[in-house]
Structures are given as structure tokens and as C-alpha cells.
Amino acid sequence: MPSTHRIFVNVNGTITPAEEARISPLDHGFLYGDSVYETIRTYHGLPFLLGRHLDRLQRSLDRIFLSLPVSRRELEAAVLRSVSEVPIDGDVAARIVVSRGVGPIGLDVTRCPRSEYLIYIFELAPGAVPPEASPESDGKGISAVISKTRRNSPRALDPAIKSGNFLNNILAYKDATDAGAQEALLLNAEGYLAEGTTSNVFVAKNDLVWTPHAFGILDGITRGVLFEEAALAGIPLGETNIPPEALFSADEVFITSSIRGVVPVTRVNGRAVGFGTAAGLRGPLTKRLQELYAARVERECGGGSPAPARKPARQAR
């Protein structure tokens, strides 16, 4: 495989550069966004919390009445093989997609006899993990906007399902790019903060950290890790309804995701928010949680920091 390709895909067991991978135009994942997925990343070459991601993938599959085309053990082995075989130096992101598979045009899922799996392995592009995610950074944060687009109601396409049908979040993210911001925060139908387009959101006020209730959002793996680490460290972290105005009076705001880790947010809708308002600096709880997250990564994946680490260079195949 030529090493110039930076995205590789394992389609039902065959790994090729993305440009050579083939799926049918009649795959309902492509036709209707009828698929679910997970995105994980490696640290020191090891996928972080792969088991939890596969658990959540199974929950998403159950919610859309879809089965894996292989056993969970085989899928896990396929992820590990894909991560280790692709000729990419350094840590990678892996996107595991399970799609409805090929069937006639139409909405009858019983006419798609076999689901498909695809495992995309790609380089962590510069900026994919913002330097602000590192506890050793200069403490600057990213900017976010509150999107005009609301998060889907859990009574429609429940955000708990990590669905490949992502247009709602794509529209929300356009609000961020239009404003030159790095993330868009979506409100739920009741007008409370829900989550970012690809992240969960947290605010800290008076030494307490709050995040929206898990109902009506994607219950992030990183969010879950923060609950565990905060409890062990004695940092009070709870769930509540957060009105968007709370962002502007918060001491600290941050977002979390598997690719980025814990990222301080210091501007919302163009206004400085939080602890170091004028200087645009993260607050002490954000830094502490970044350190705890980095230490957890180190415990699970054997050393290093969550900043992009490099695997030993390997021969292109």
C-alpha cells in the first residue's frame, strides 16, 4: 500500500487506501444515513477504551434493529489489526461504521439481508487534536458559538444513537465555521444546552462542575471518564439543565470528546467567557481535569500524554 494515502479503510475484512475501497451505491448507509458508528483514537498505538466504544456501538445497533455482520470479538480483532497494519506513523483515529447494507431503494429494512462494517483508520490531521487539549498547553481556549440548529429530540432520532445520519450536526457546525469558531453548541428543544456537534459540554461555577443530563445527548465516553476521575479526585461534578446564558457567567467552560480529550472554551458567540476572561485562559478545574484525563490515558495505554504521540516509523507496505 503506498504510504502517500493517509486514510485507509477496512471494508468487511479487506484493508485498502480509502481511494480504492468500494461500497455499493445501494448501501442504505449511503442512501439514507442508515448506519451507526464510533470514533476512537489510539495513544501509543493502543485504542483507548475500545471496549466501551464497542459497548456503545452495540447499544446504537440495538436501537436501530441492526446486527453486526461478524461477532463482536471478530470486530474487535479487525479494529486492532487495522490499527496495527496501516502504514501510518504515529497515533491514529479509527471510525467504525456499521451500515444497513445493500438493498432495494425503499425504507424496508427487512430487504437489506446483510449489514456491512467499515473501519476507517486515519492520521490525526494537524489541528484535529487542538493544542488547547493538552494540560501542558499555554492555557488558551477555543471559541464556540451557540448554534441556531437545535439538537434532535430524543423522541425523534435519539442523540443517544451514534447515527451516521449526521446532517443536523453538520448544519450546526456550519454556524461555527461561518463565525470562525471551532465548535457549535446545540440547545435542546426546551432551550437548554445539549452538547457540541461532536463533543459534550461542561461549565464550572463556584467550584462545582455541571454538564447537561444524559437524556437527549450522546452520552460521551470521555464524559463518562470525567465523571469517574472527578469522583476519585473529589471534584464535584453533576448533571443539570443548563440555560445558555450560564455560559456567560460561568467560571469555566470546556468540551470533551474521544478525539480531542478535554478542551477549554474561552469564547462563546465572540464574547470572552470564564476565569481568565480578558486573557482567554482556561480555569483551574479544566486544567485539573485535563491532567486527570491524561493520567487515565497513561494508565490505560501505557505512558505518554494525550497530545498526538508518534508510533515508531514503519515501513510502508
Ligand SMILES: Cc1ncc(COP(=O)(O)O)c(C=O)c1O
Ligand atoms: C454529538 C456528539 N456528542 C458527544 C461526543 C463525544 O463523545 P465521546 O466522548 O464518546 O467521543 C461526540 C463524539 O463524536 C458526538 O458526536
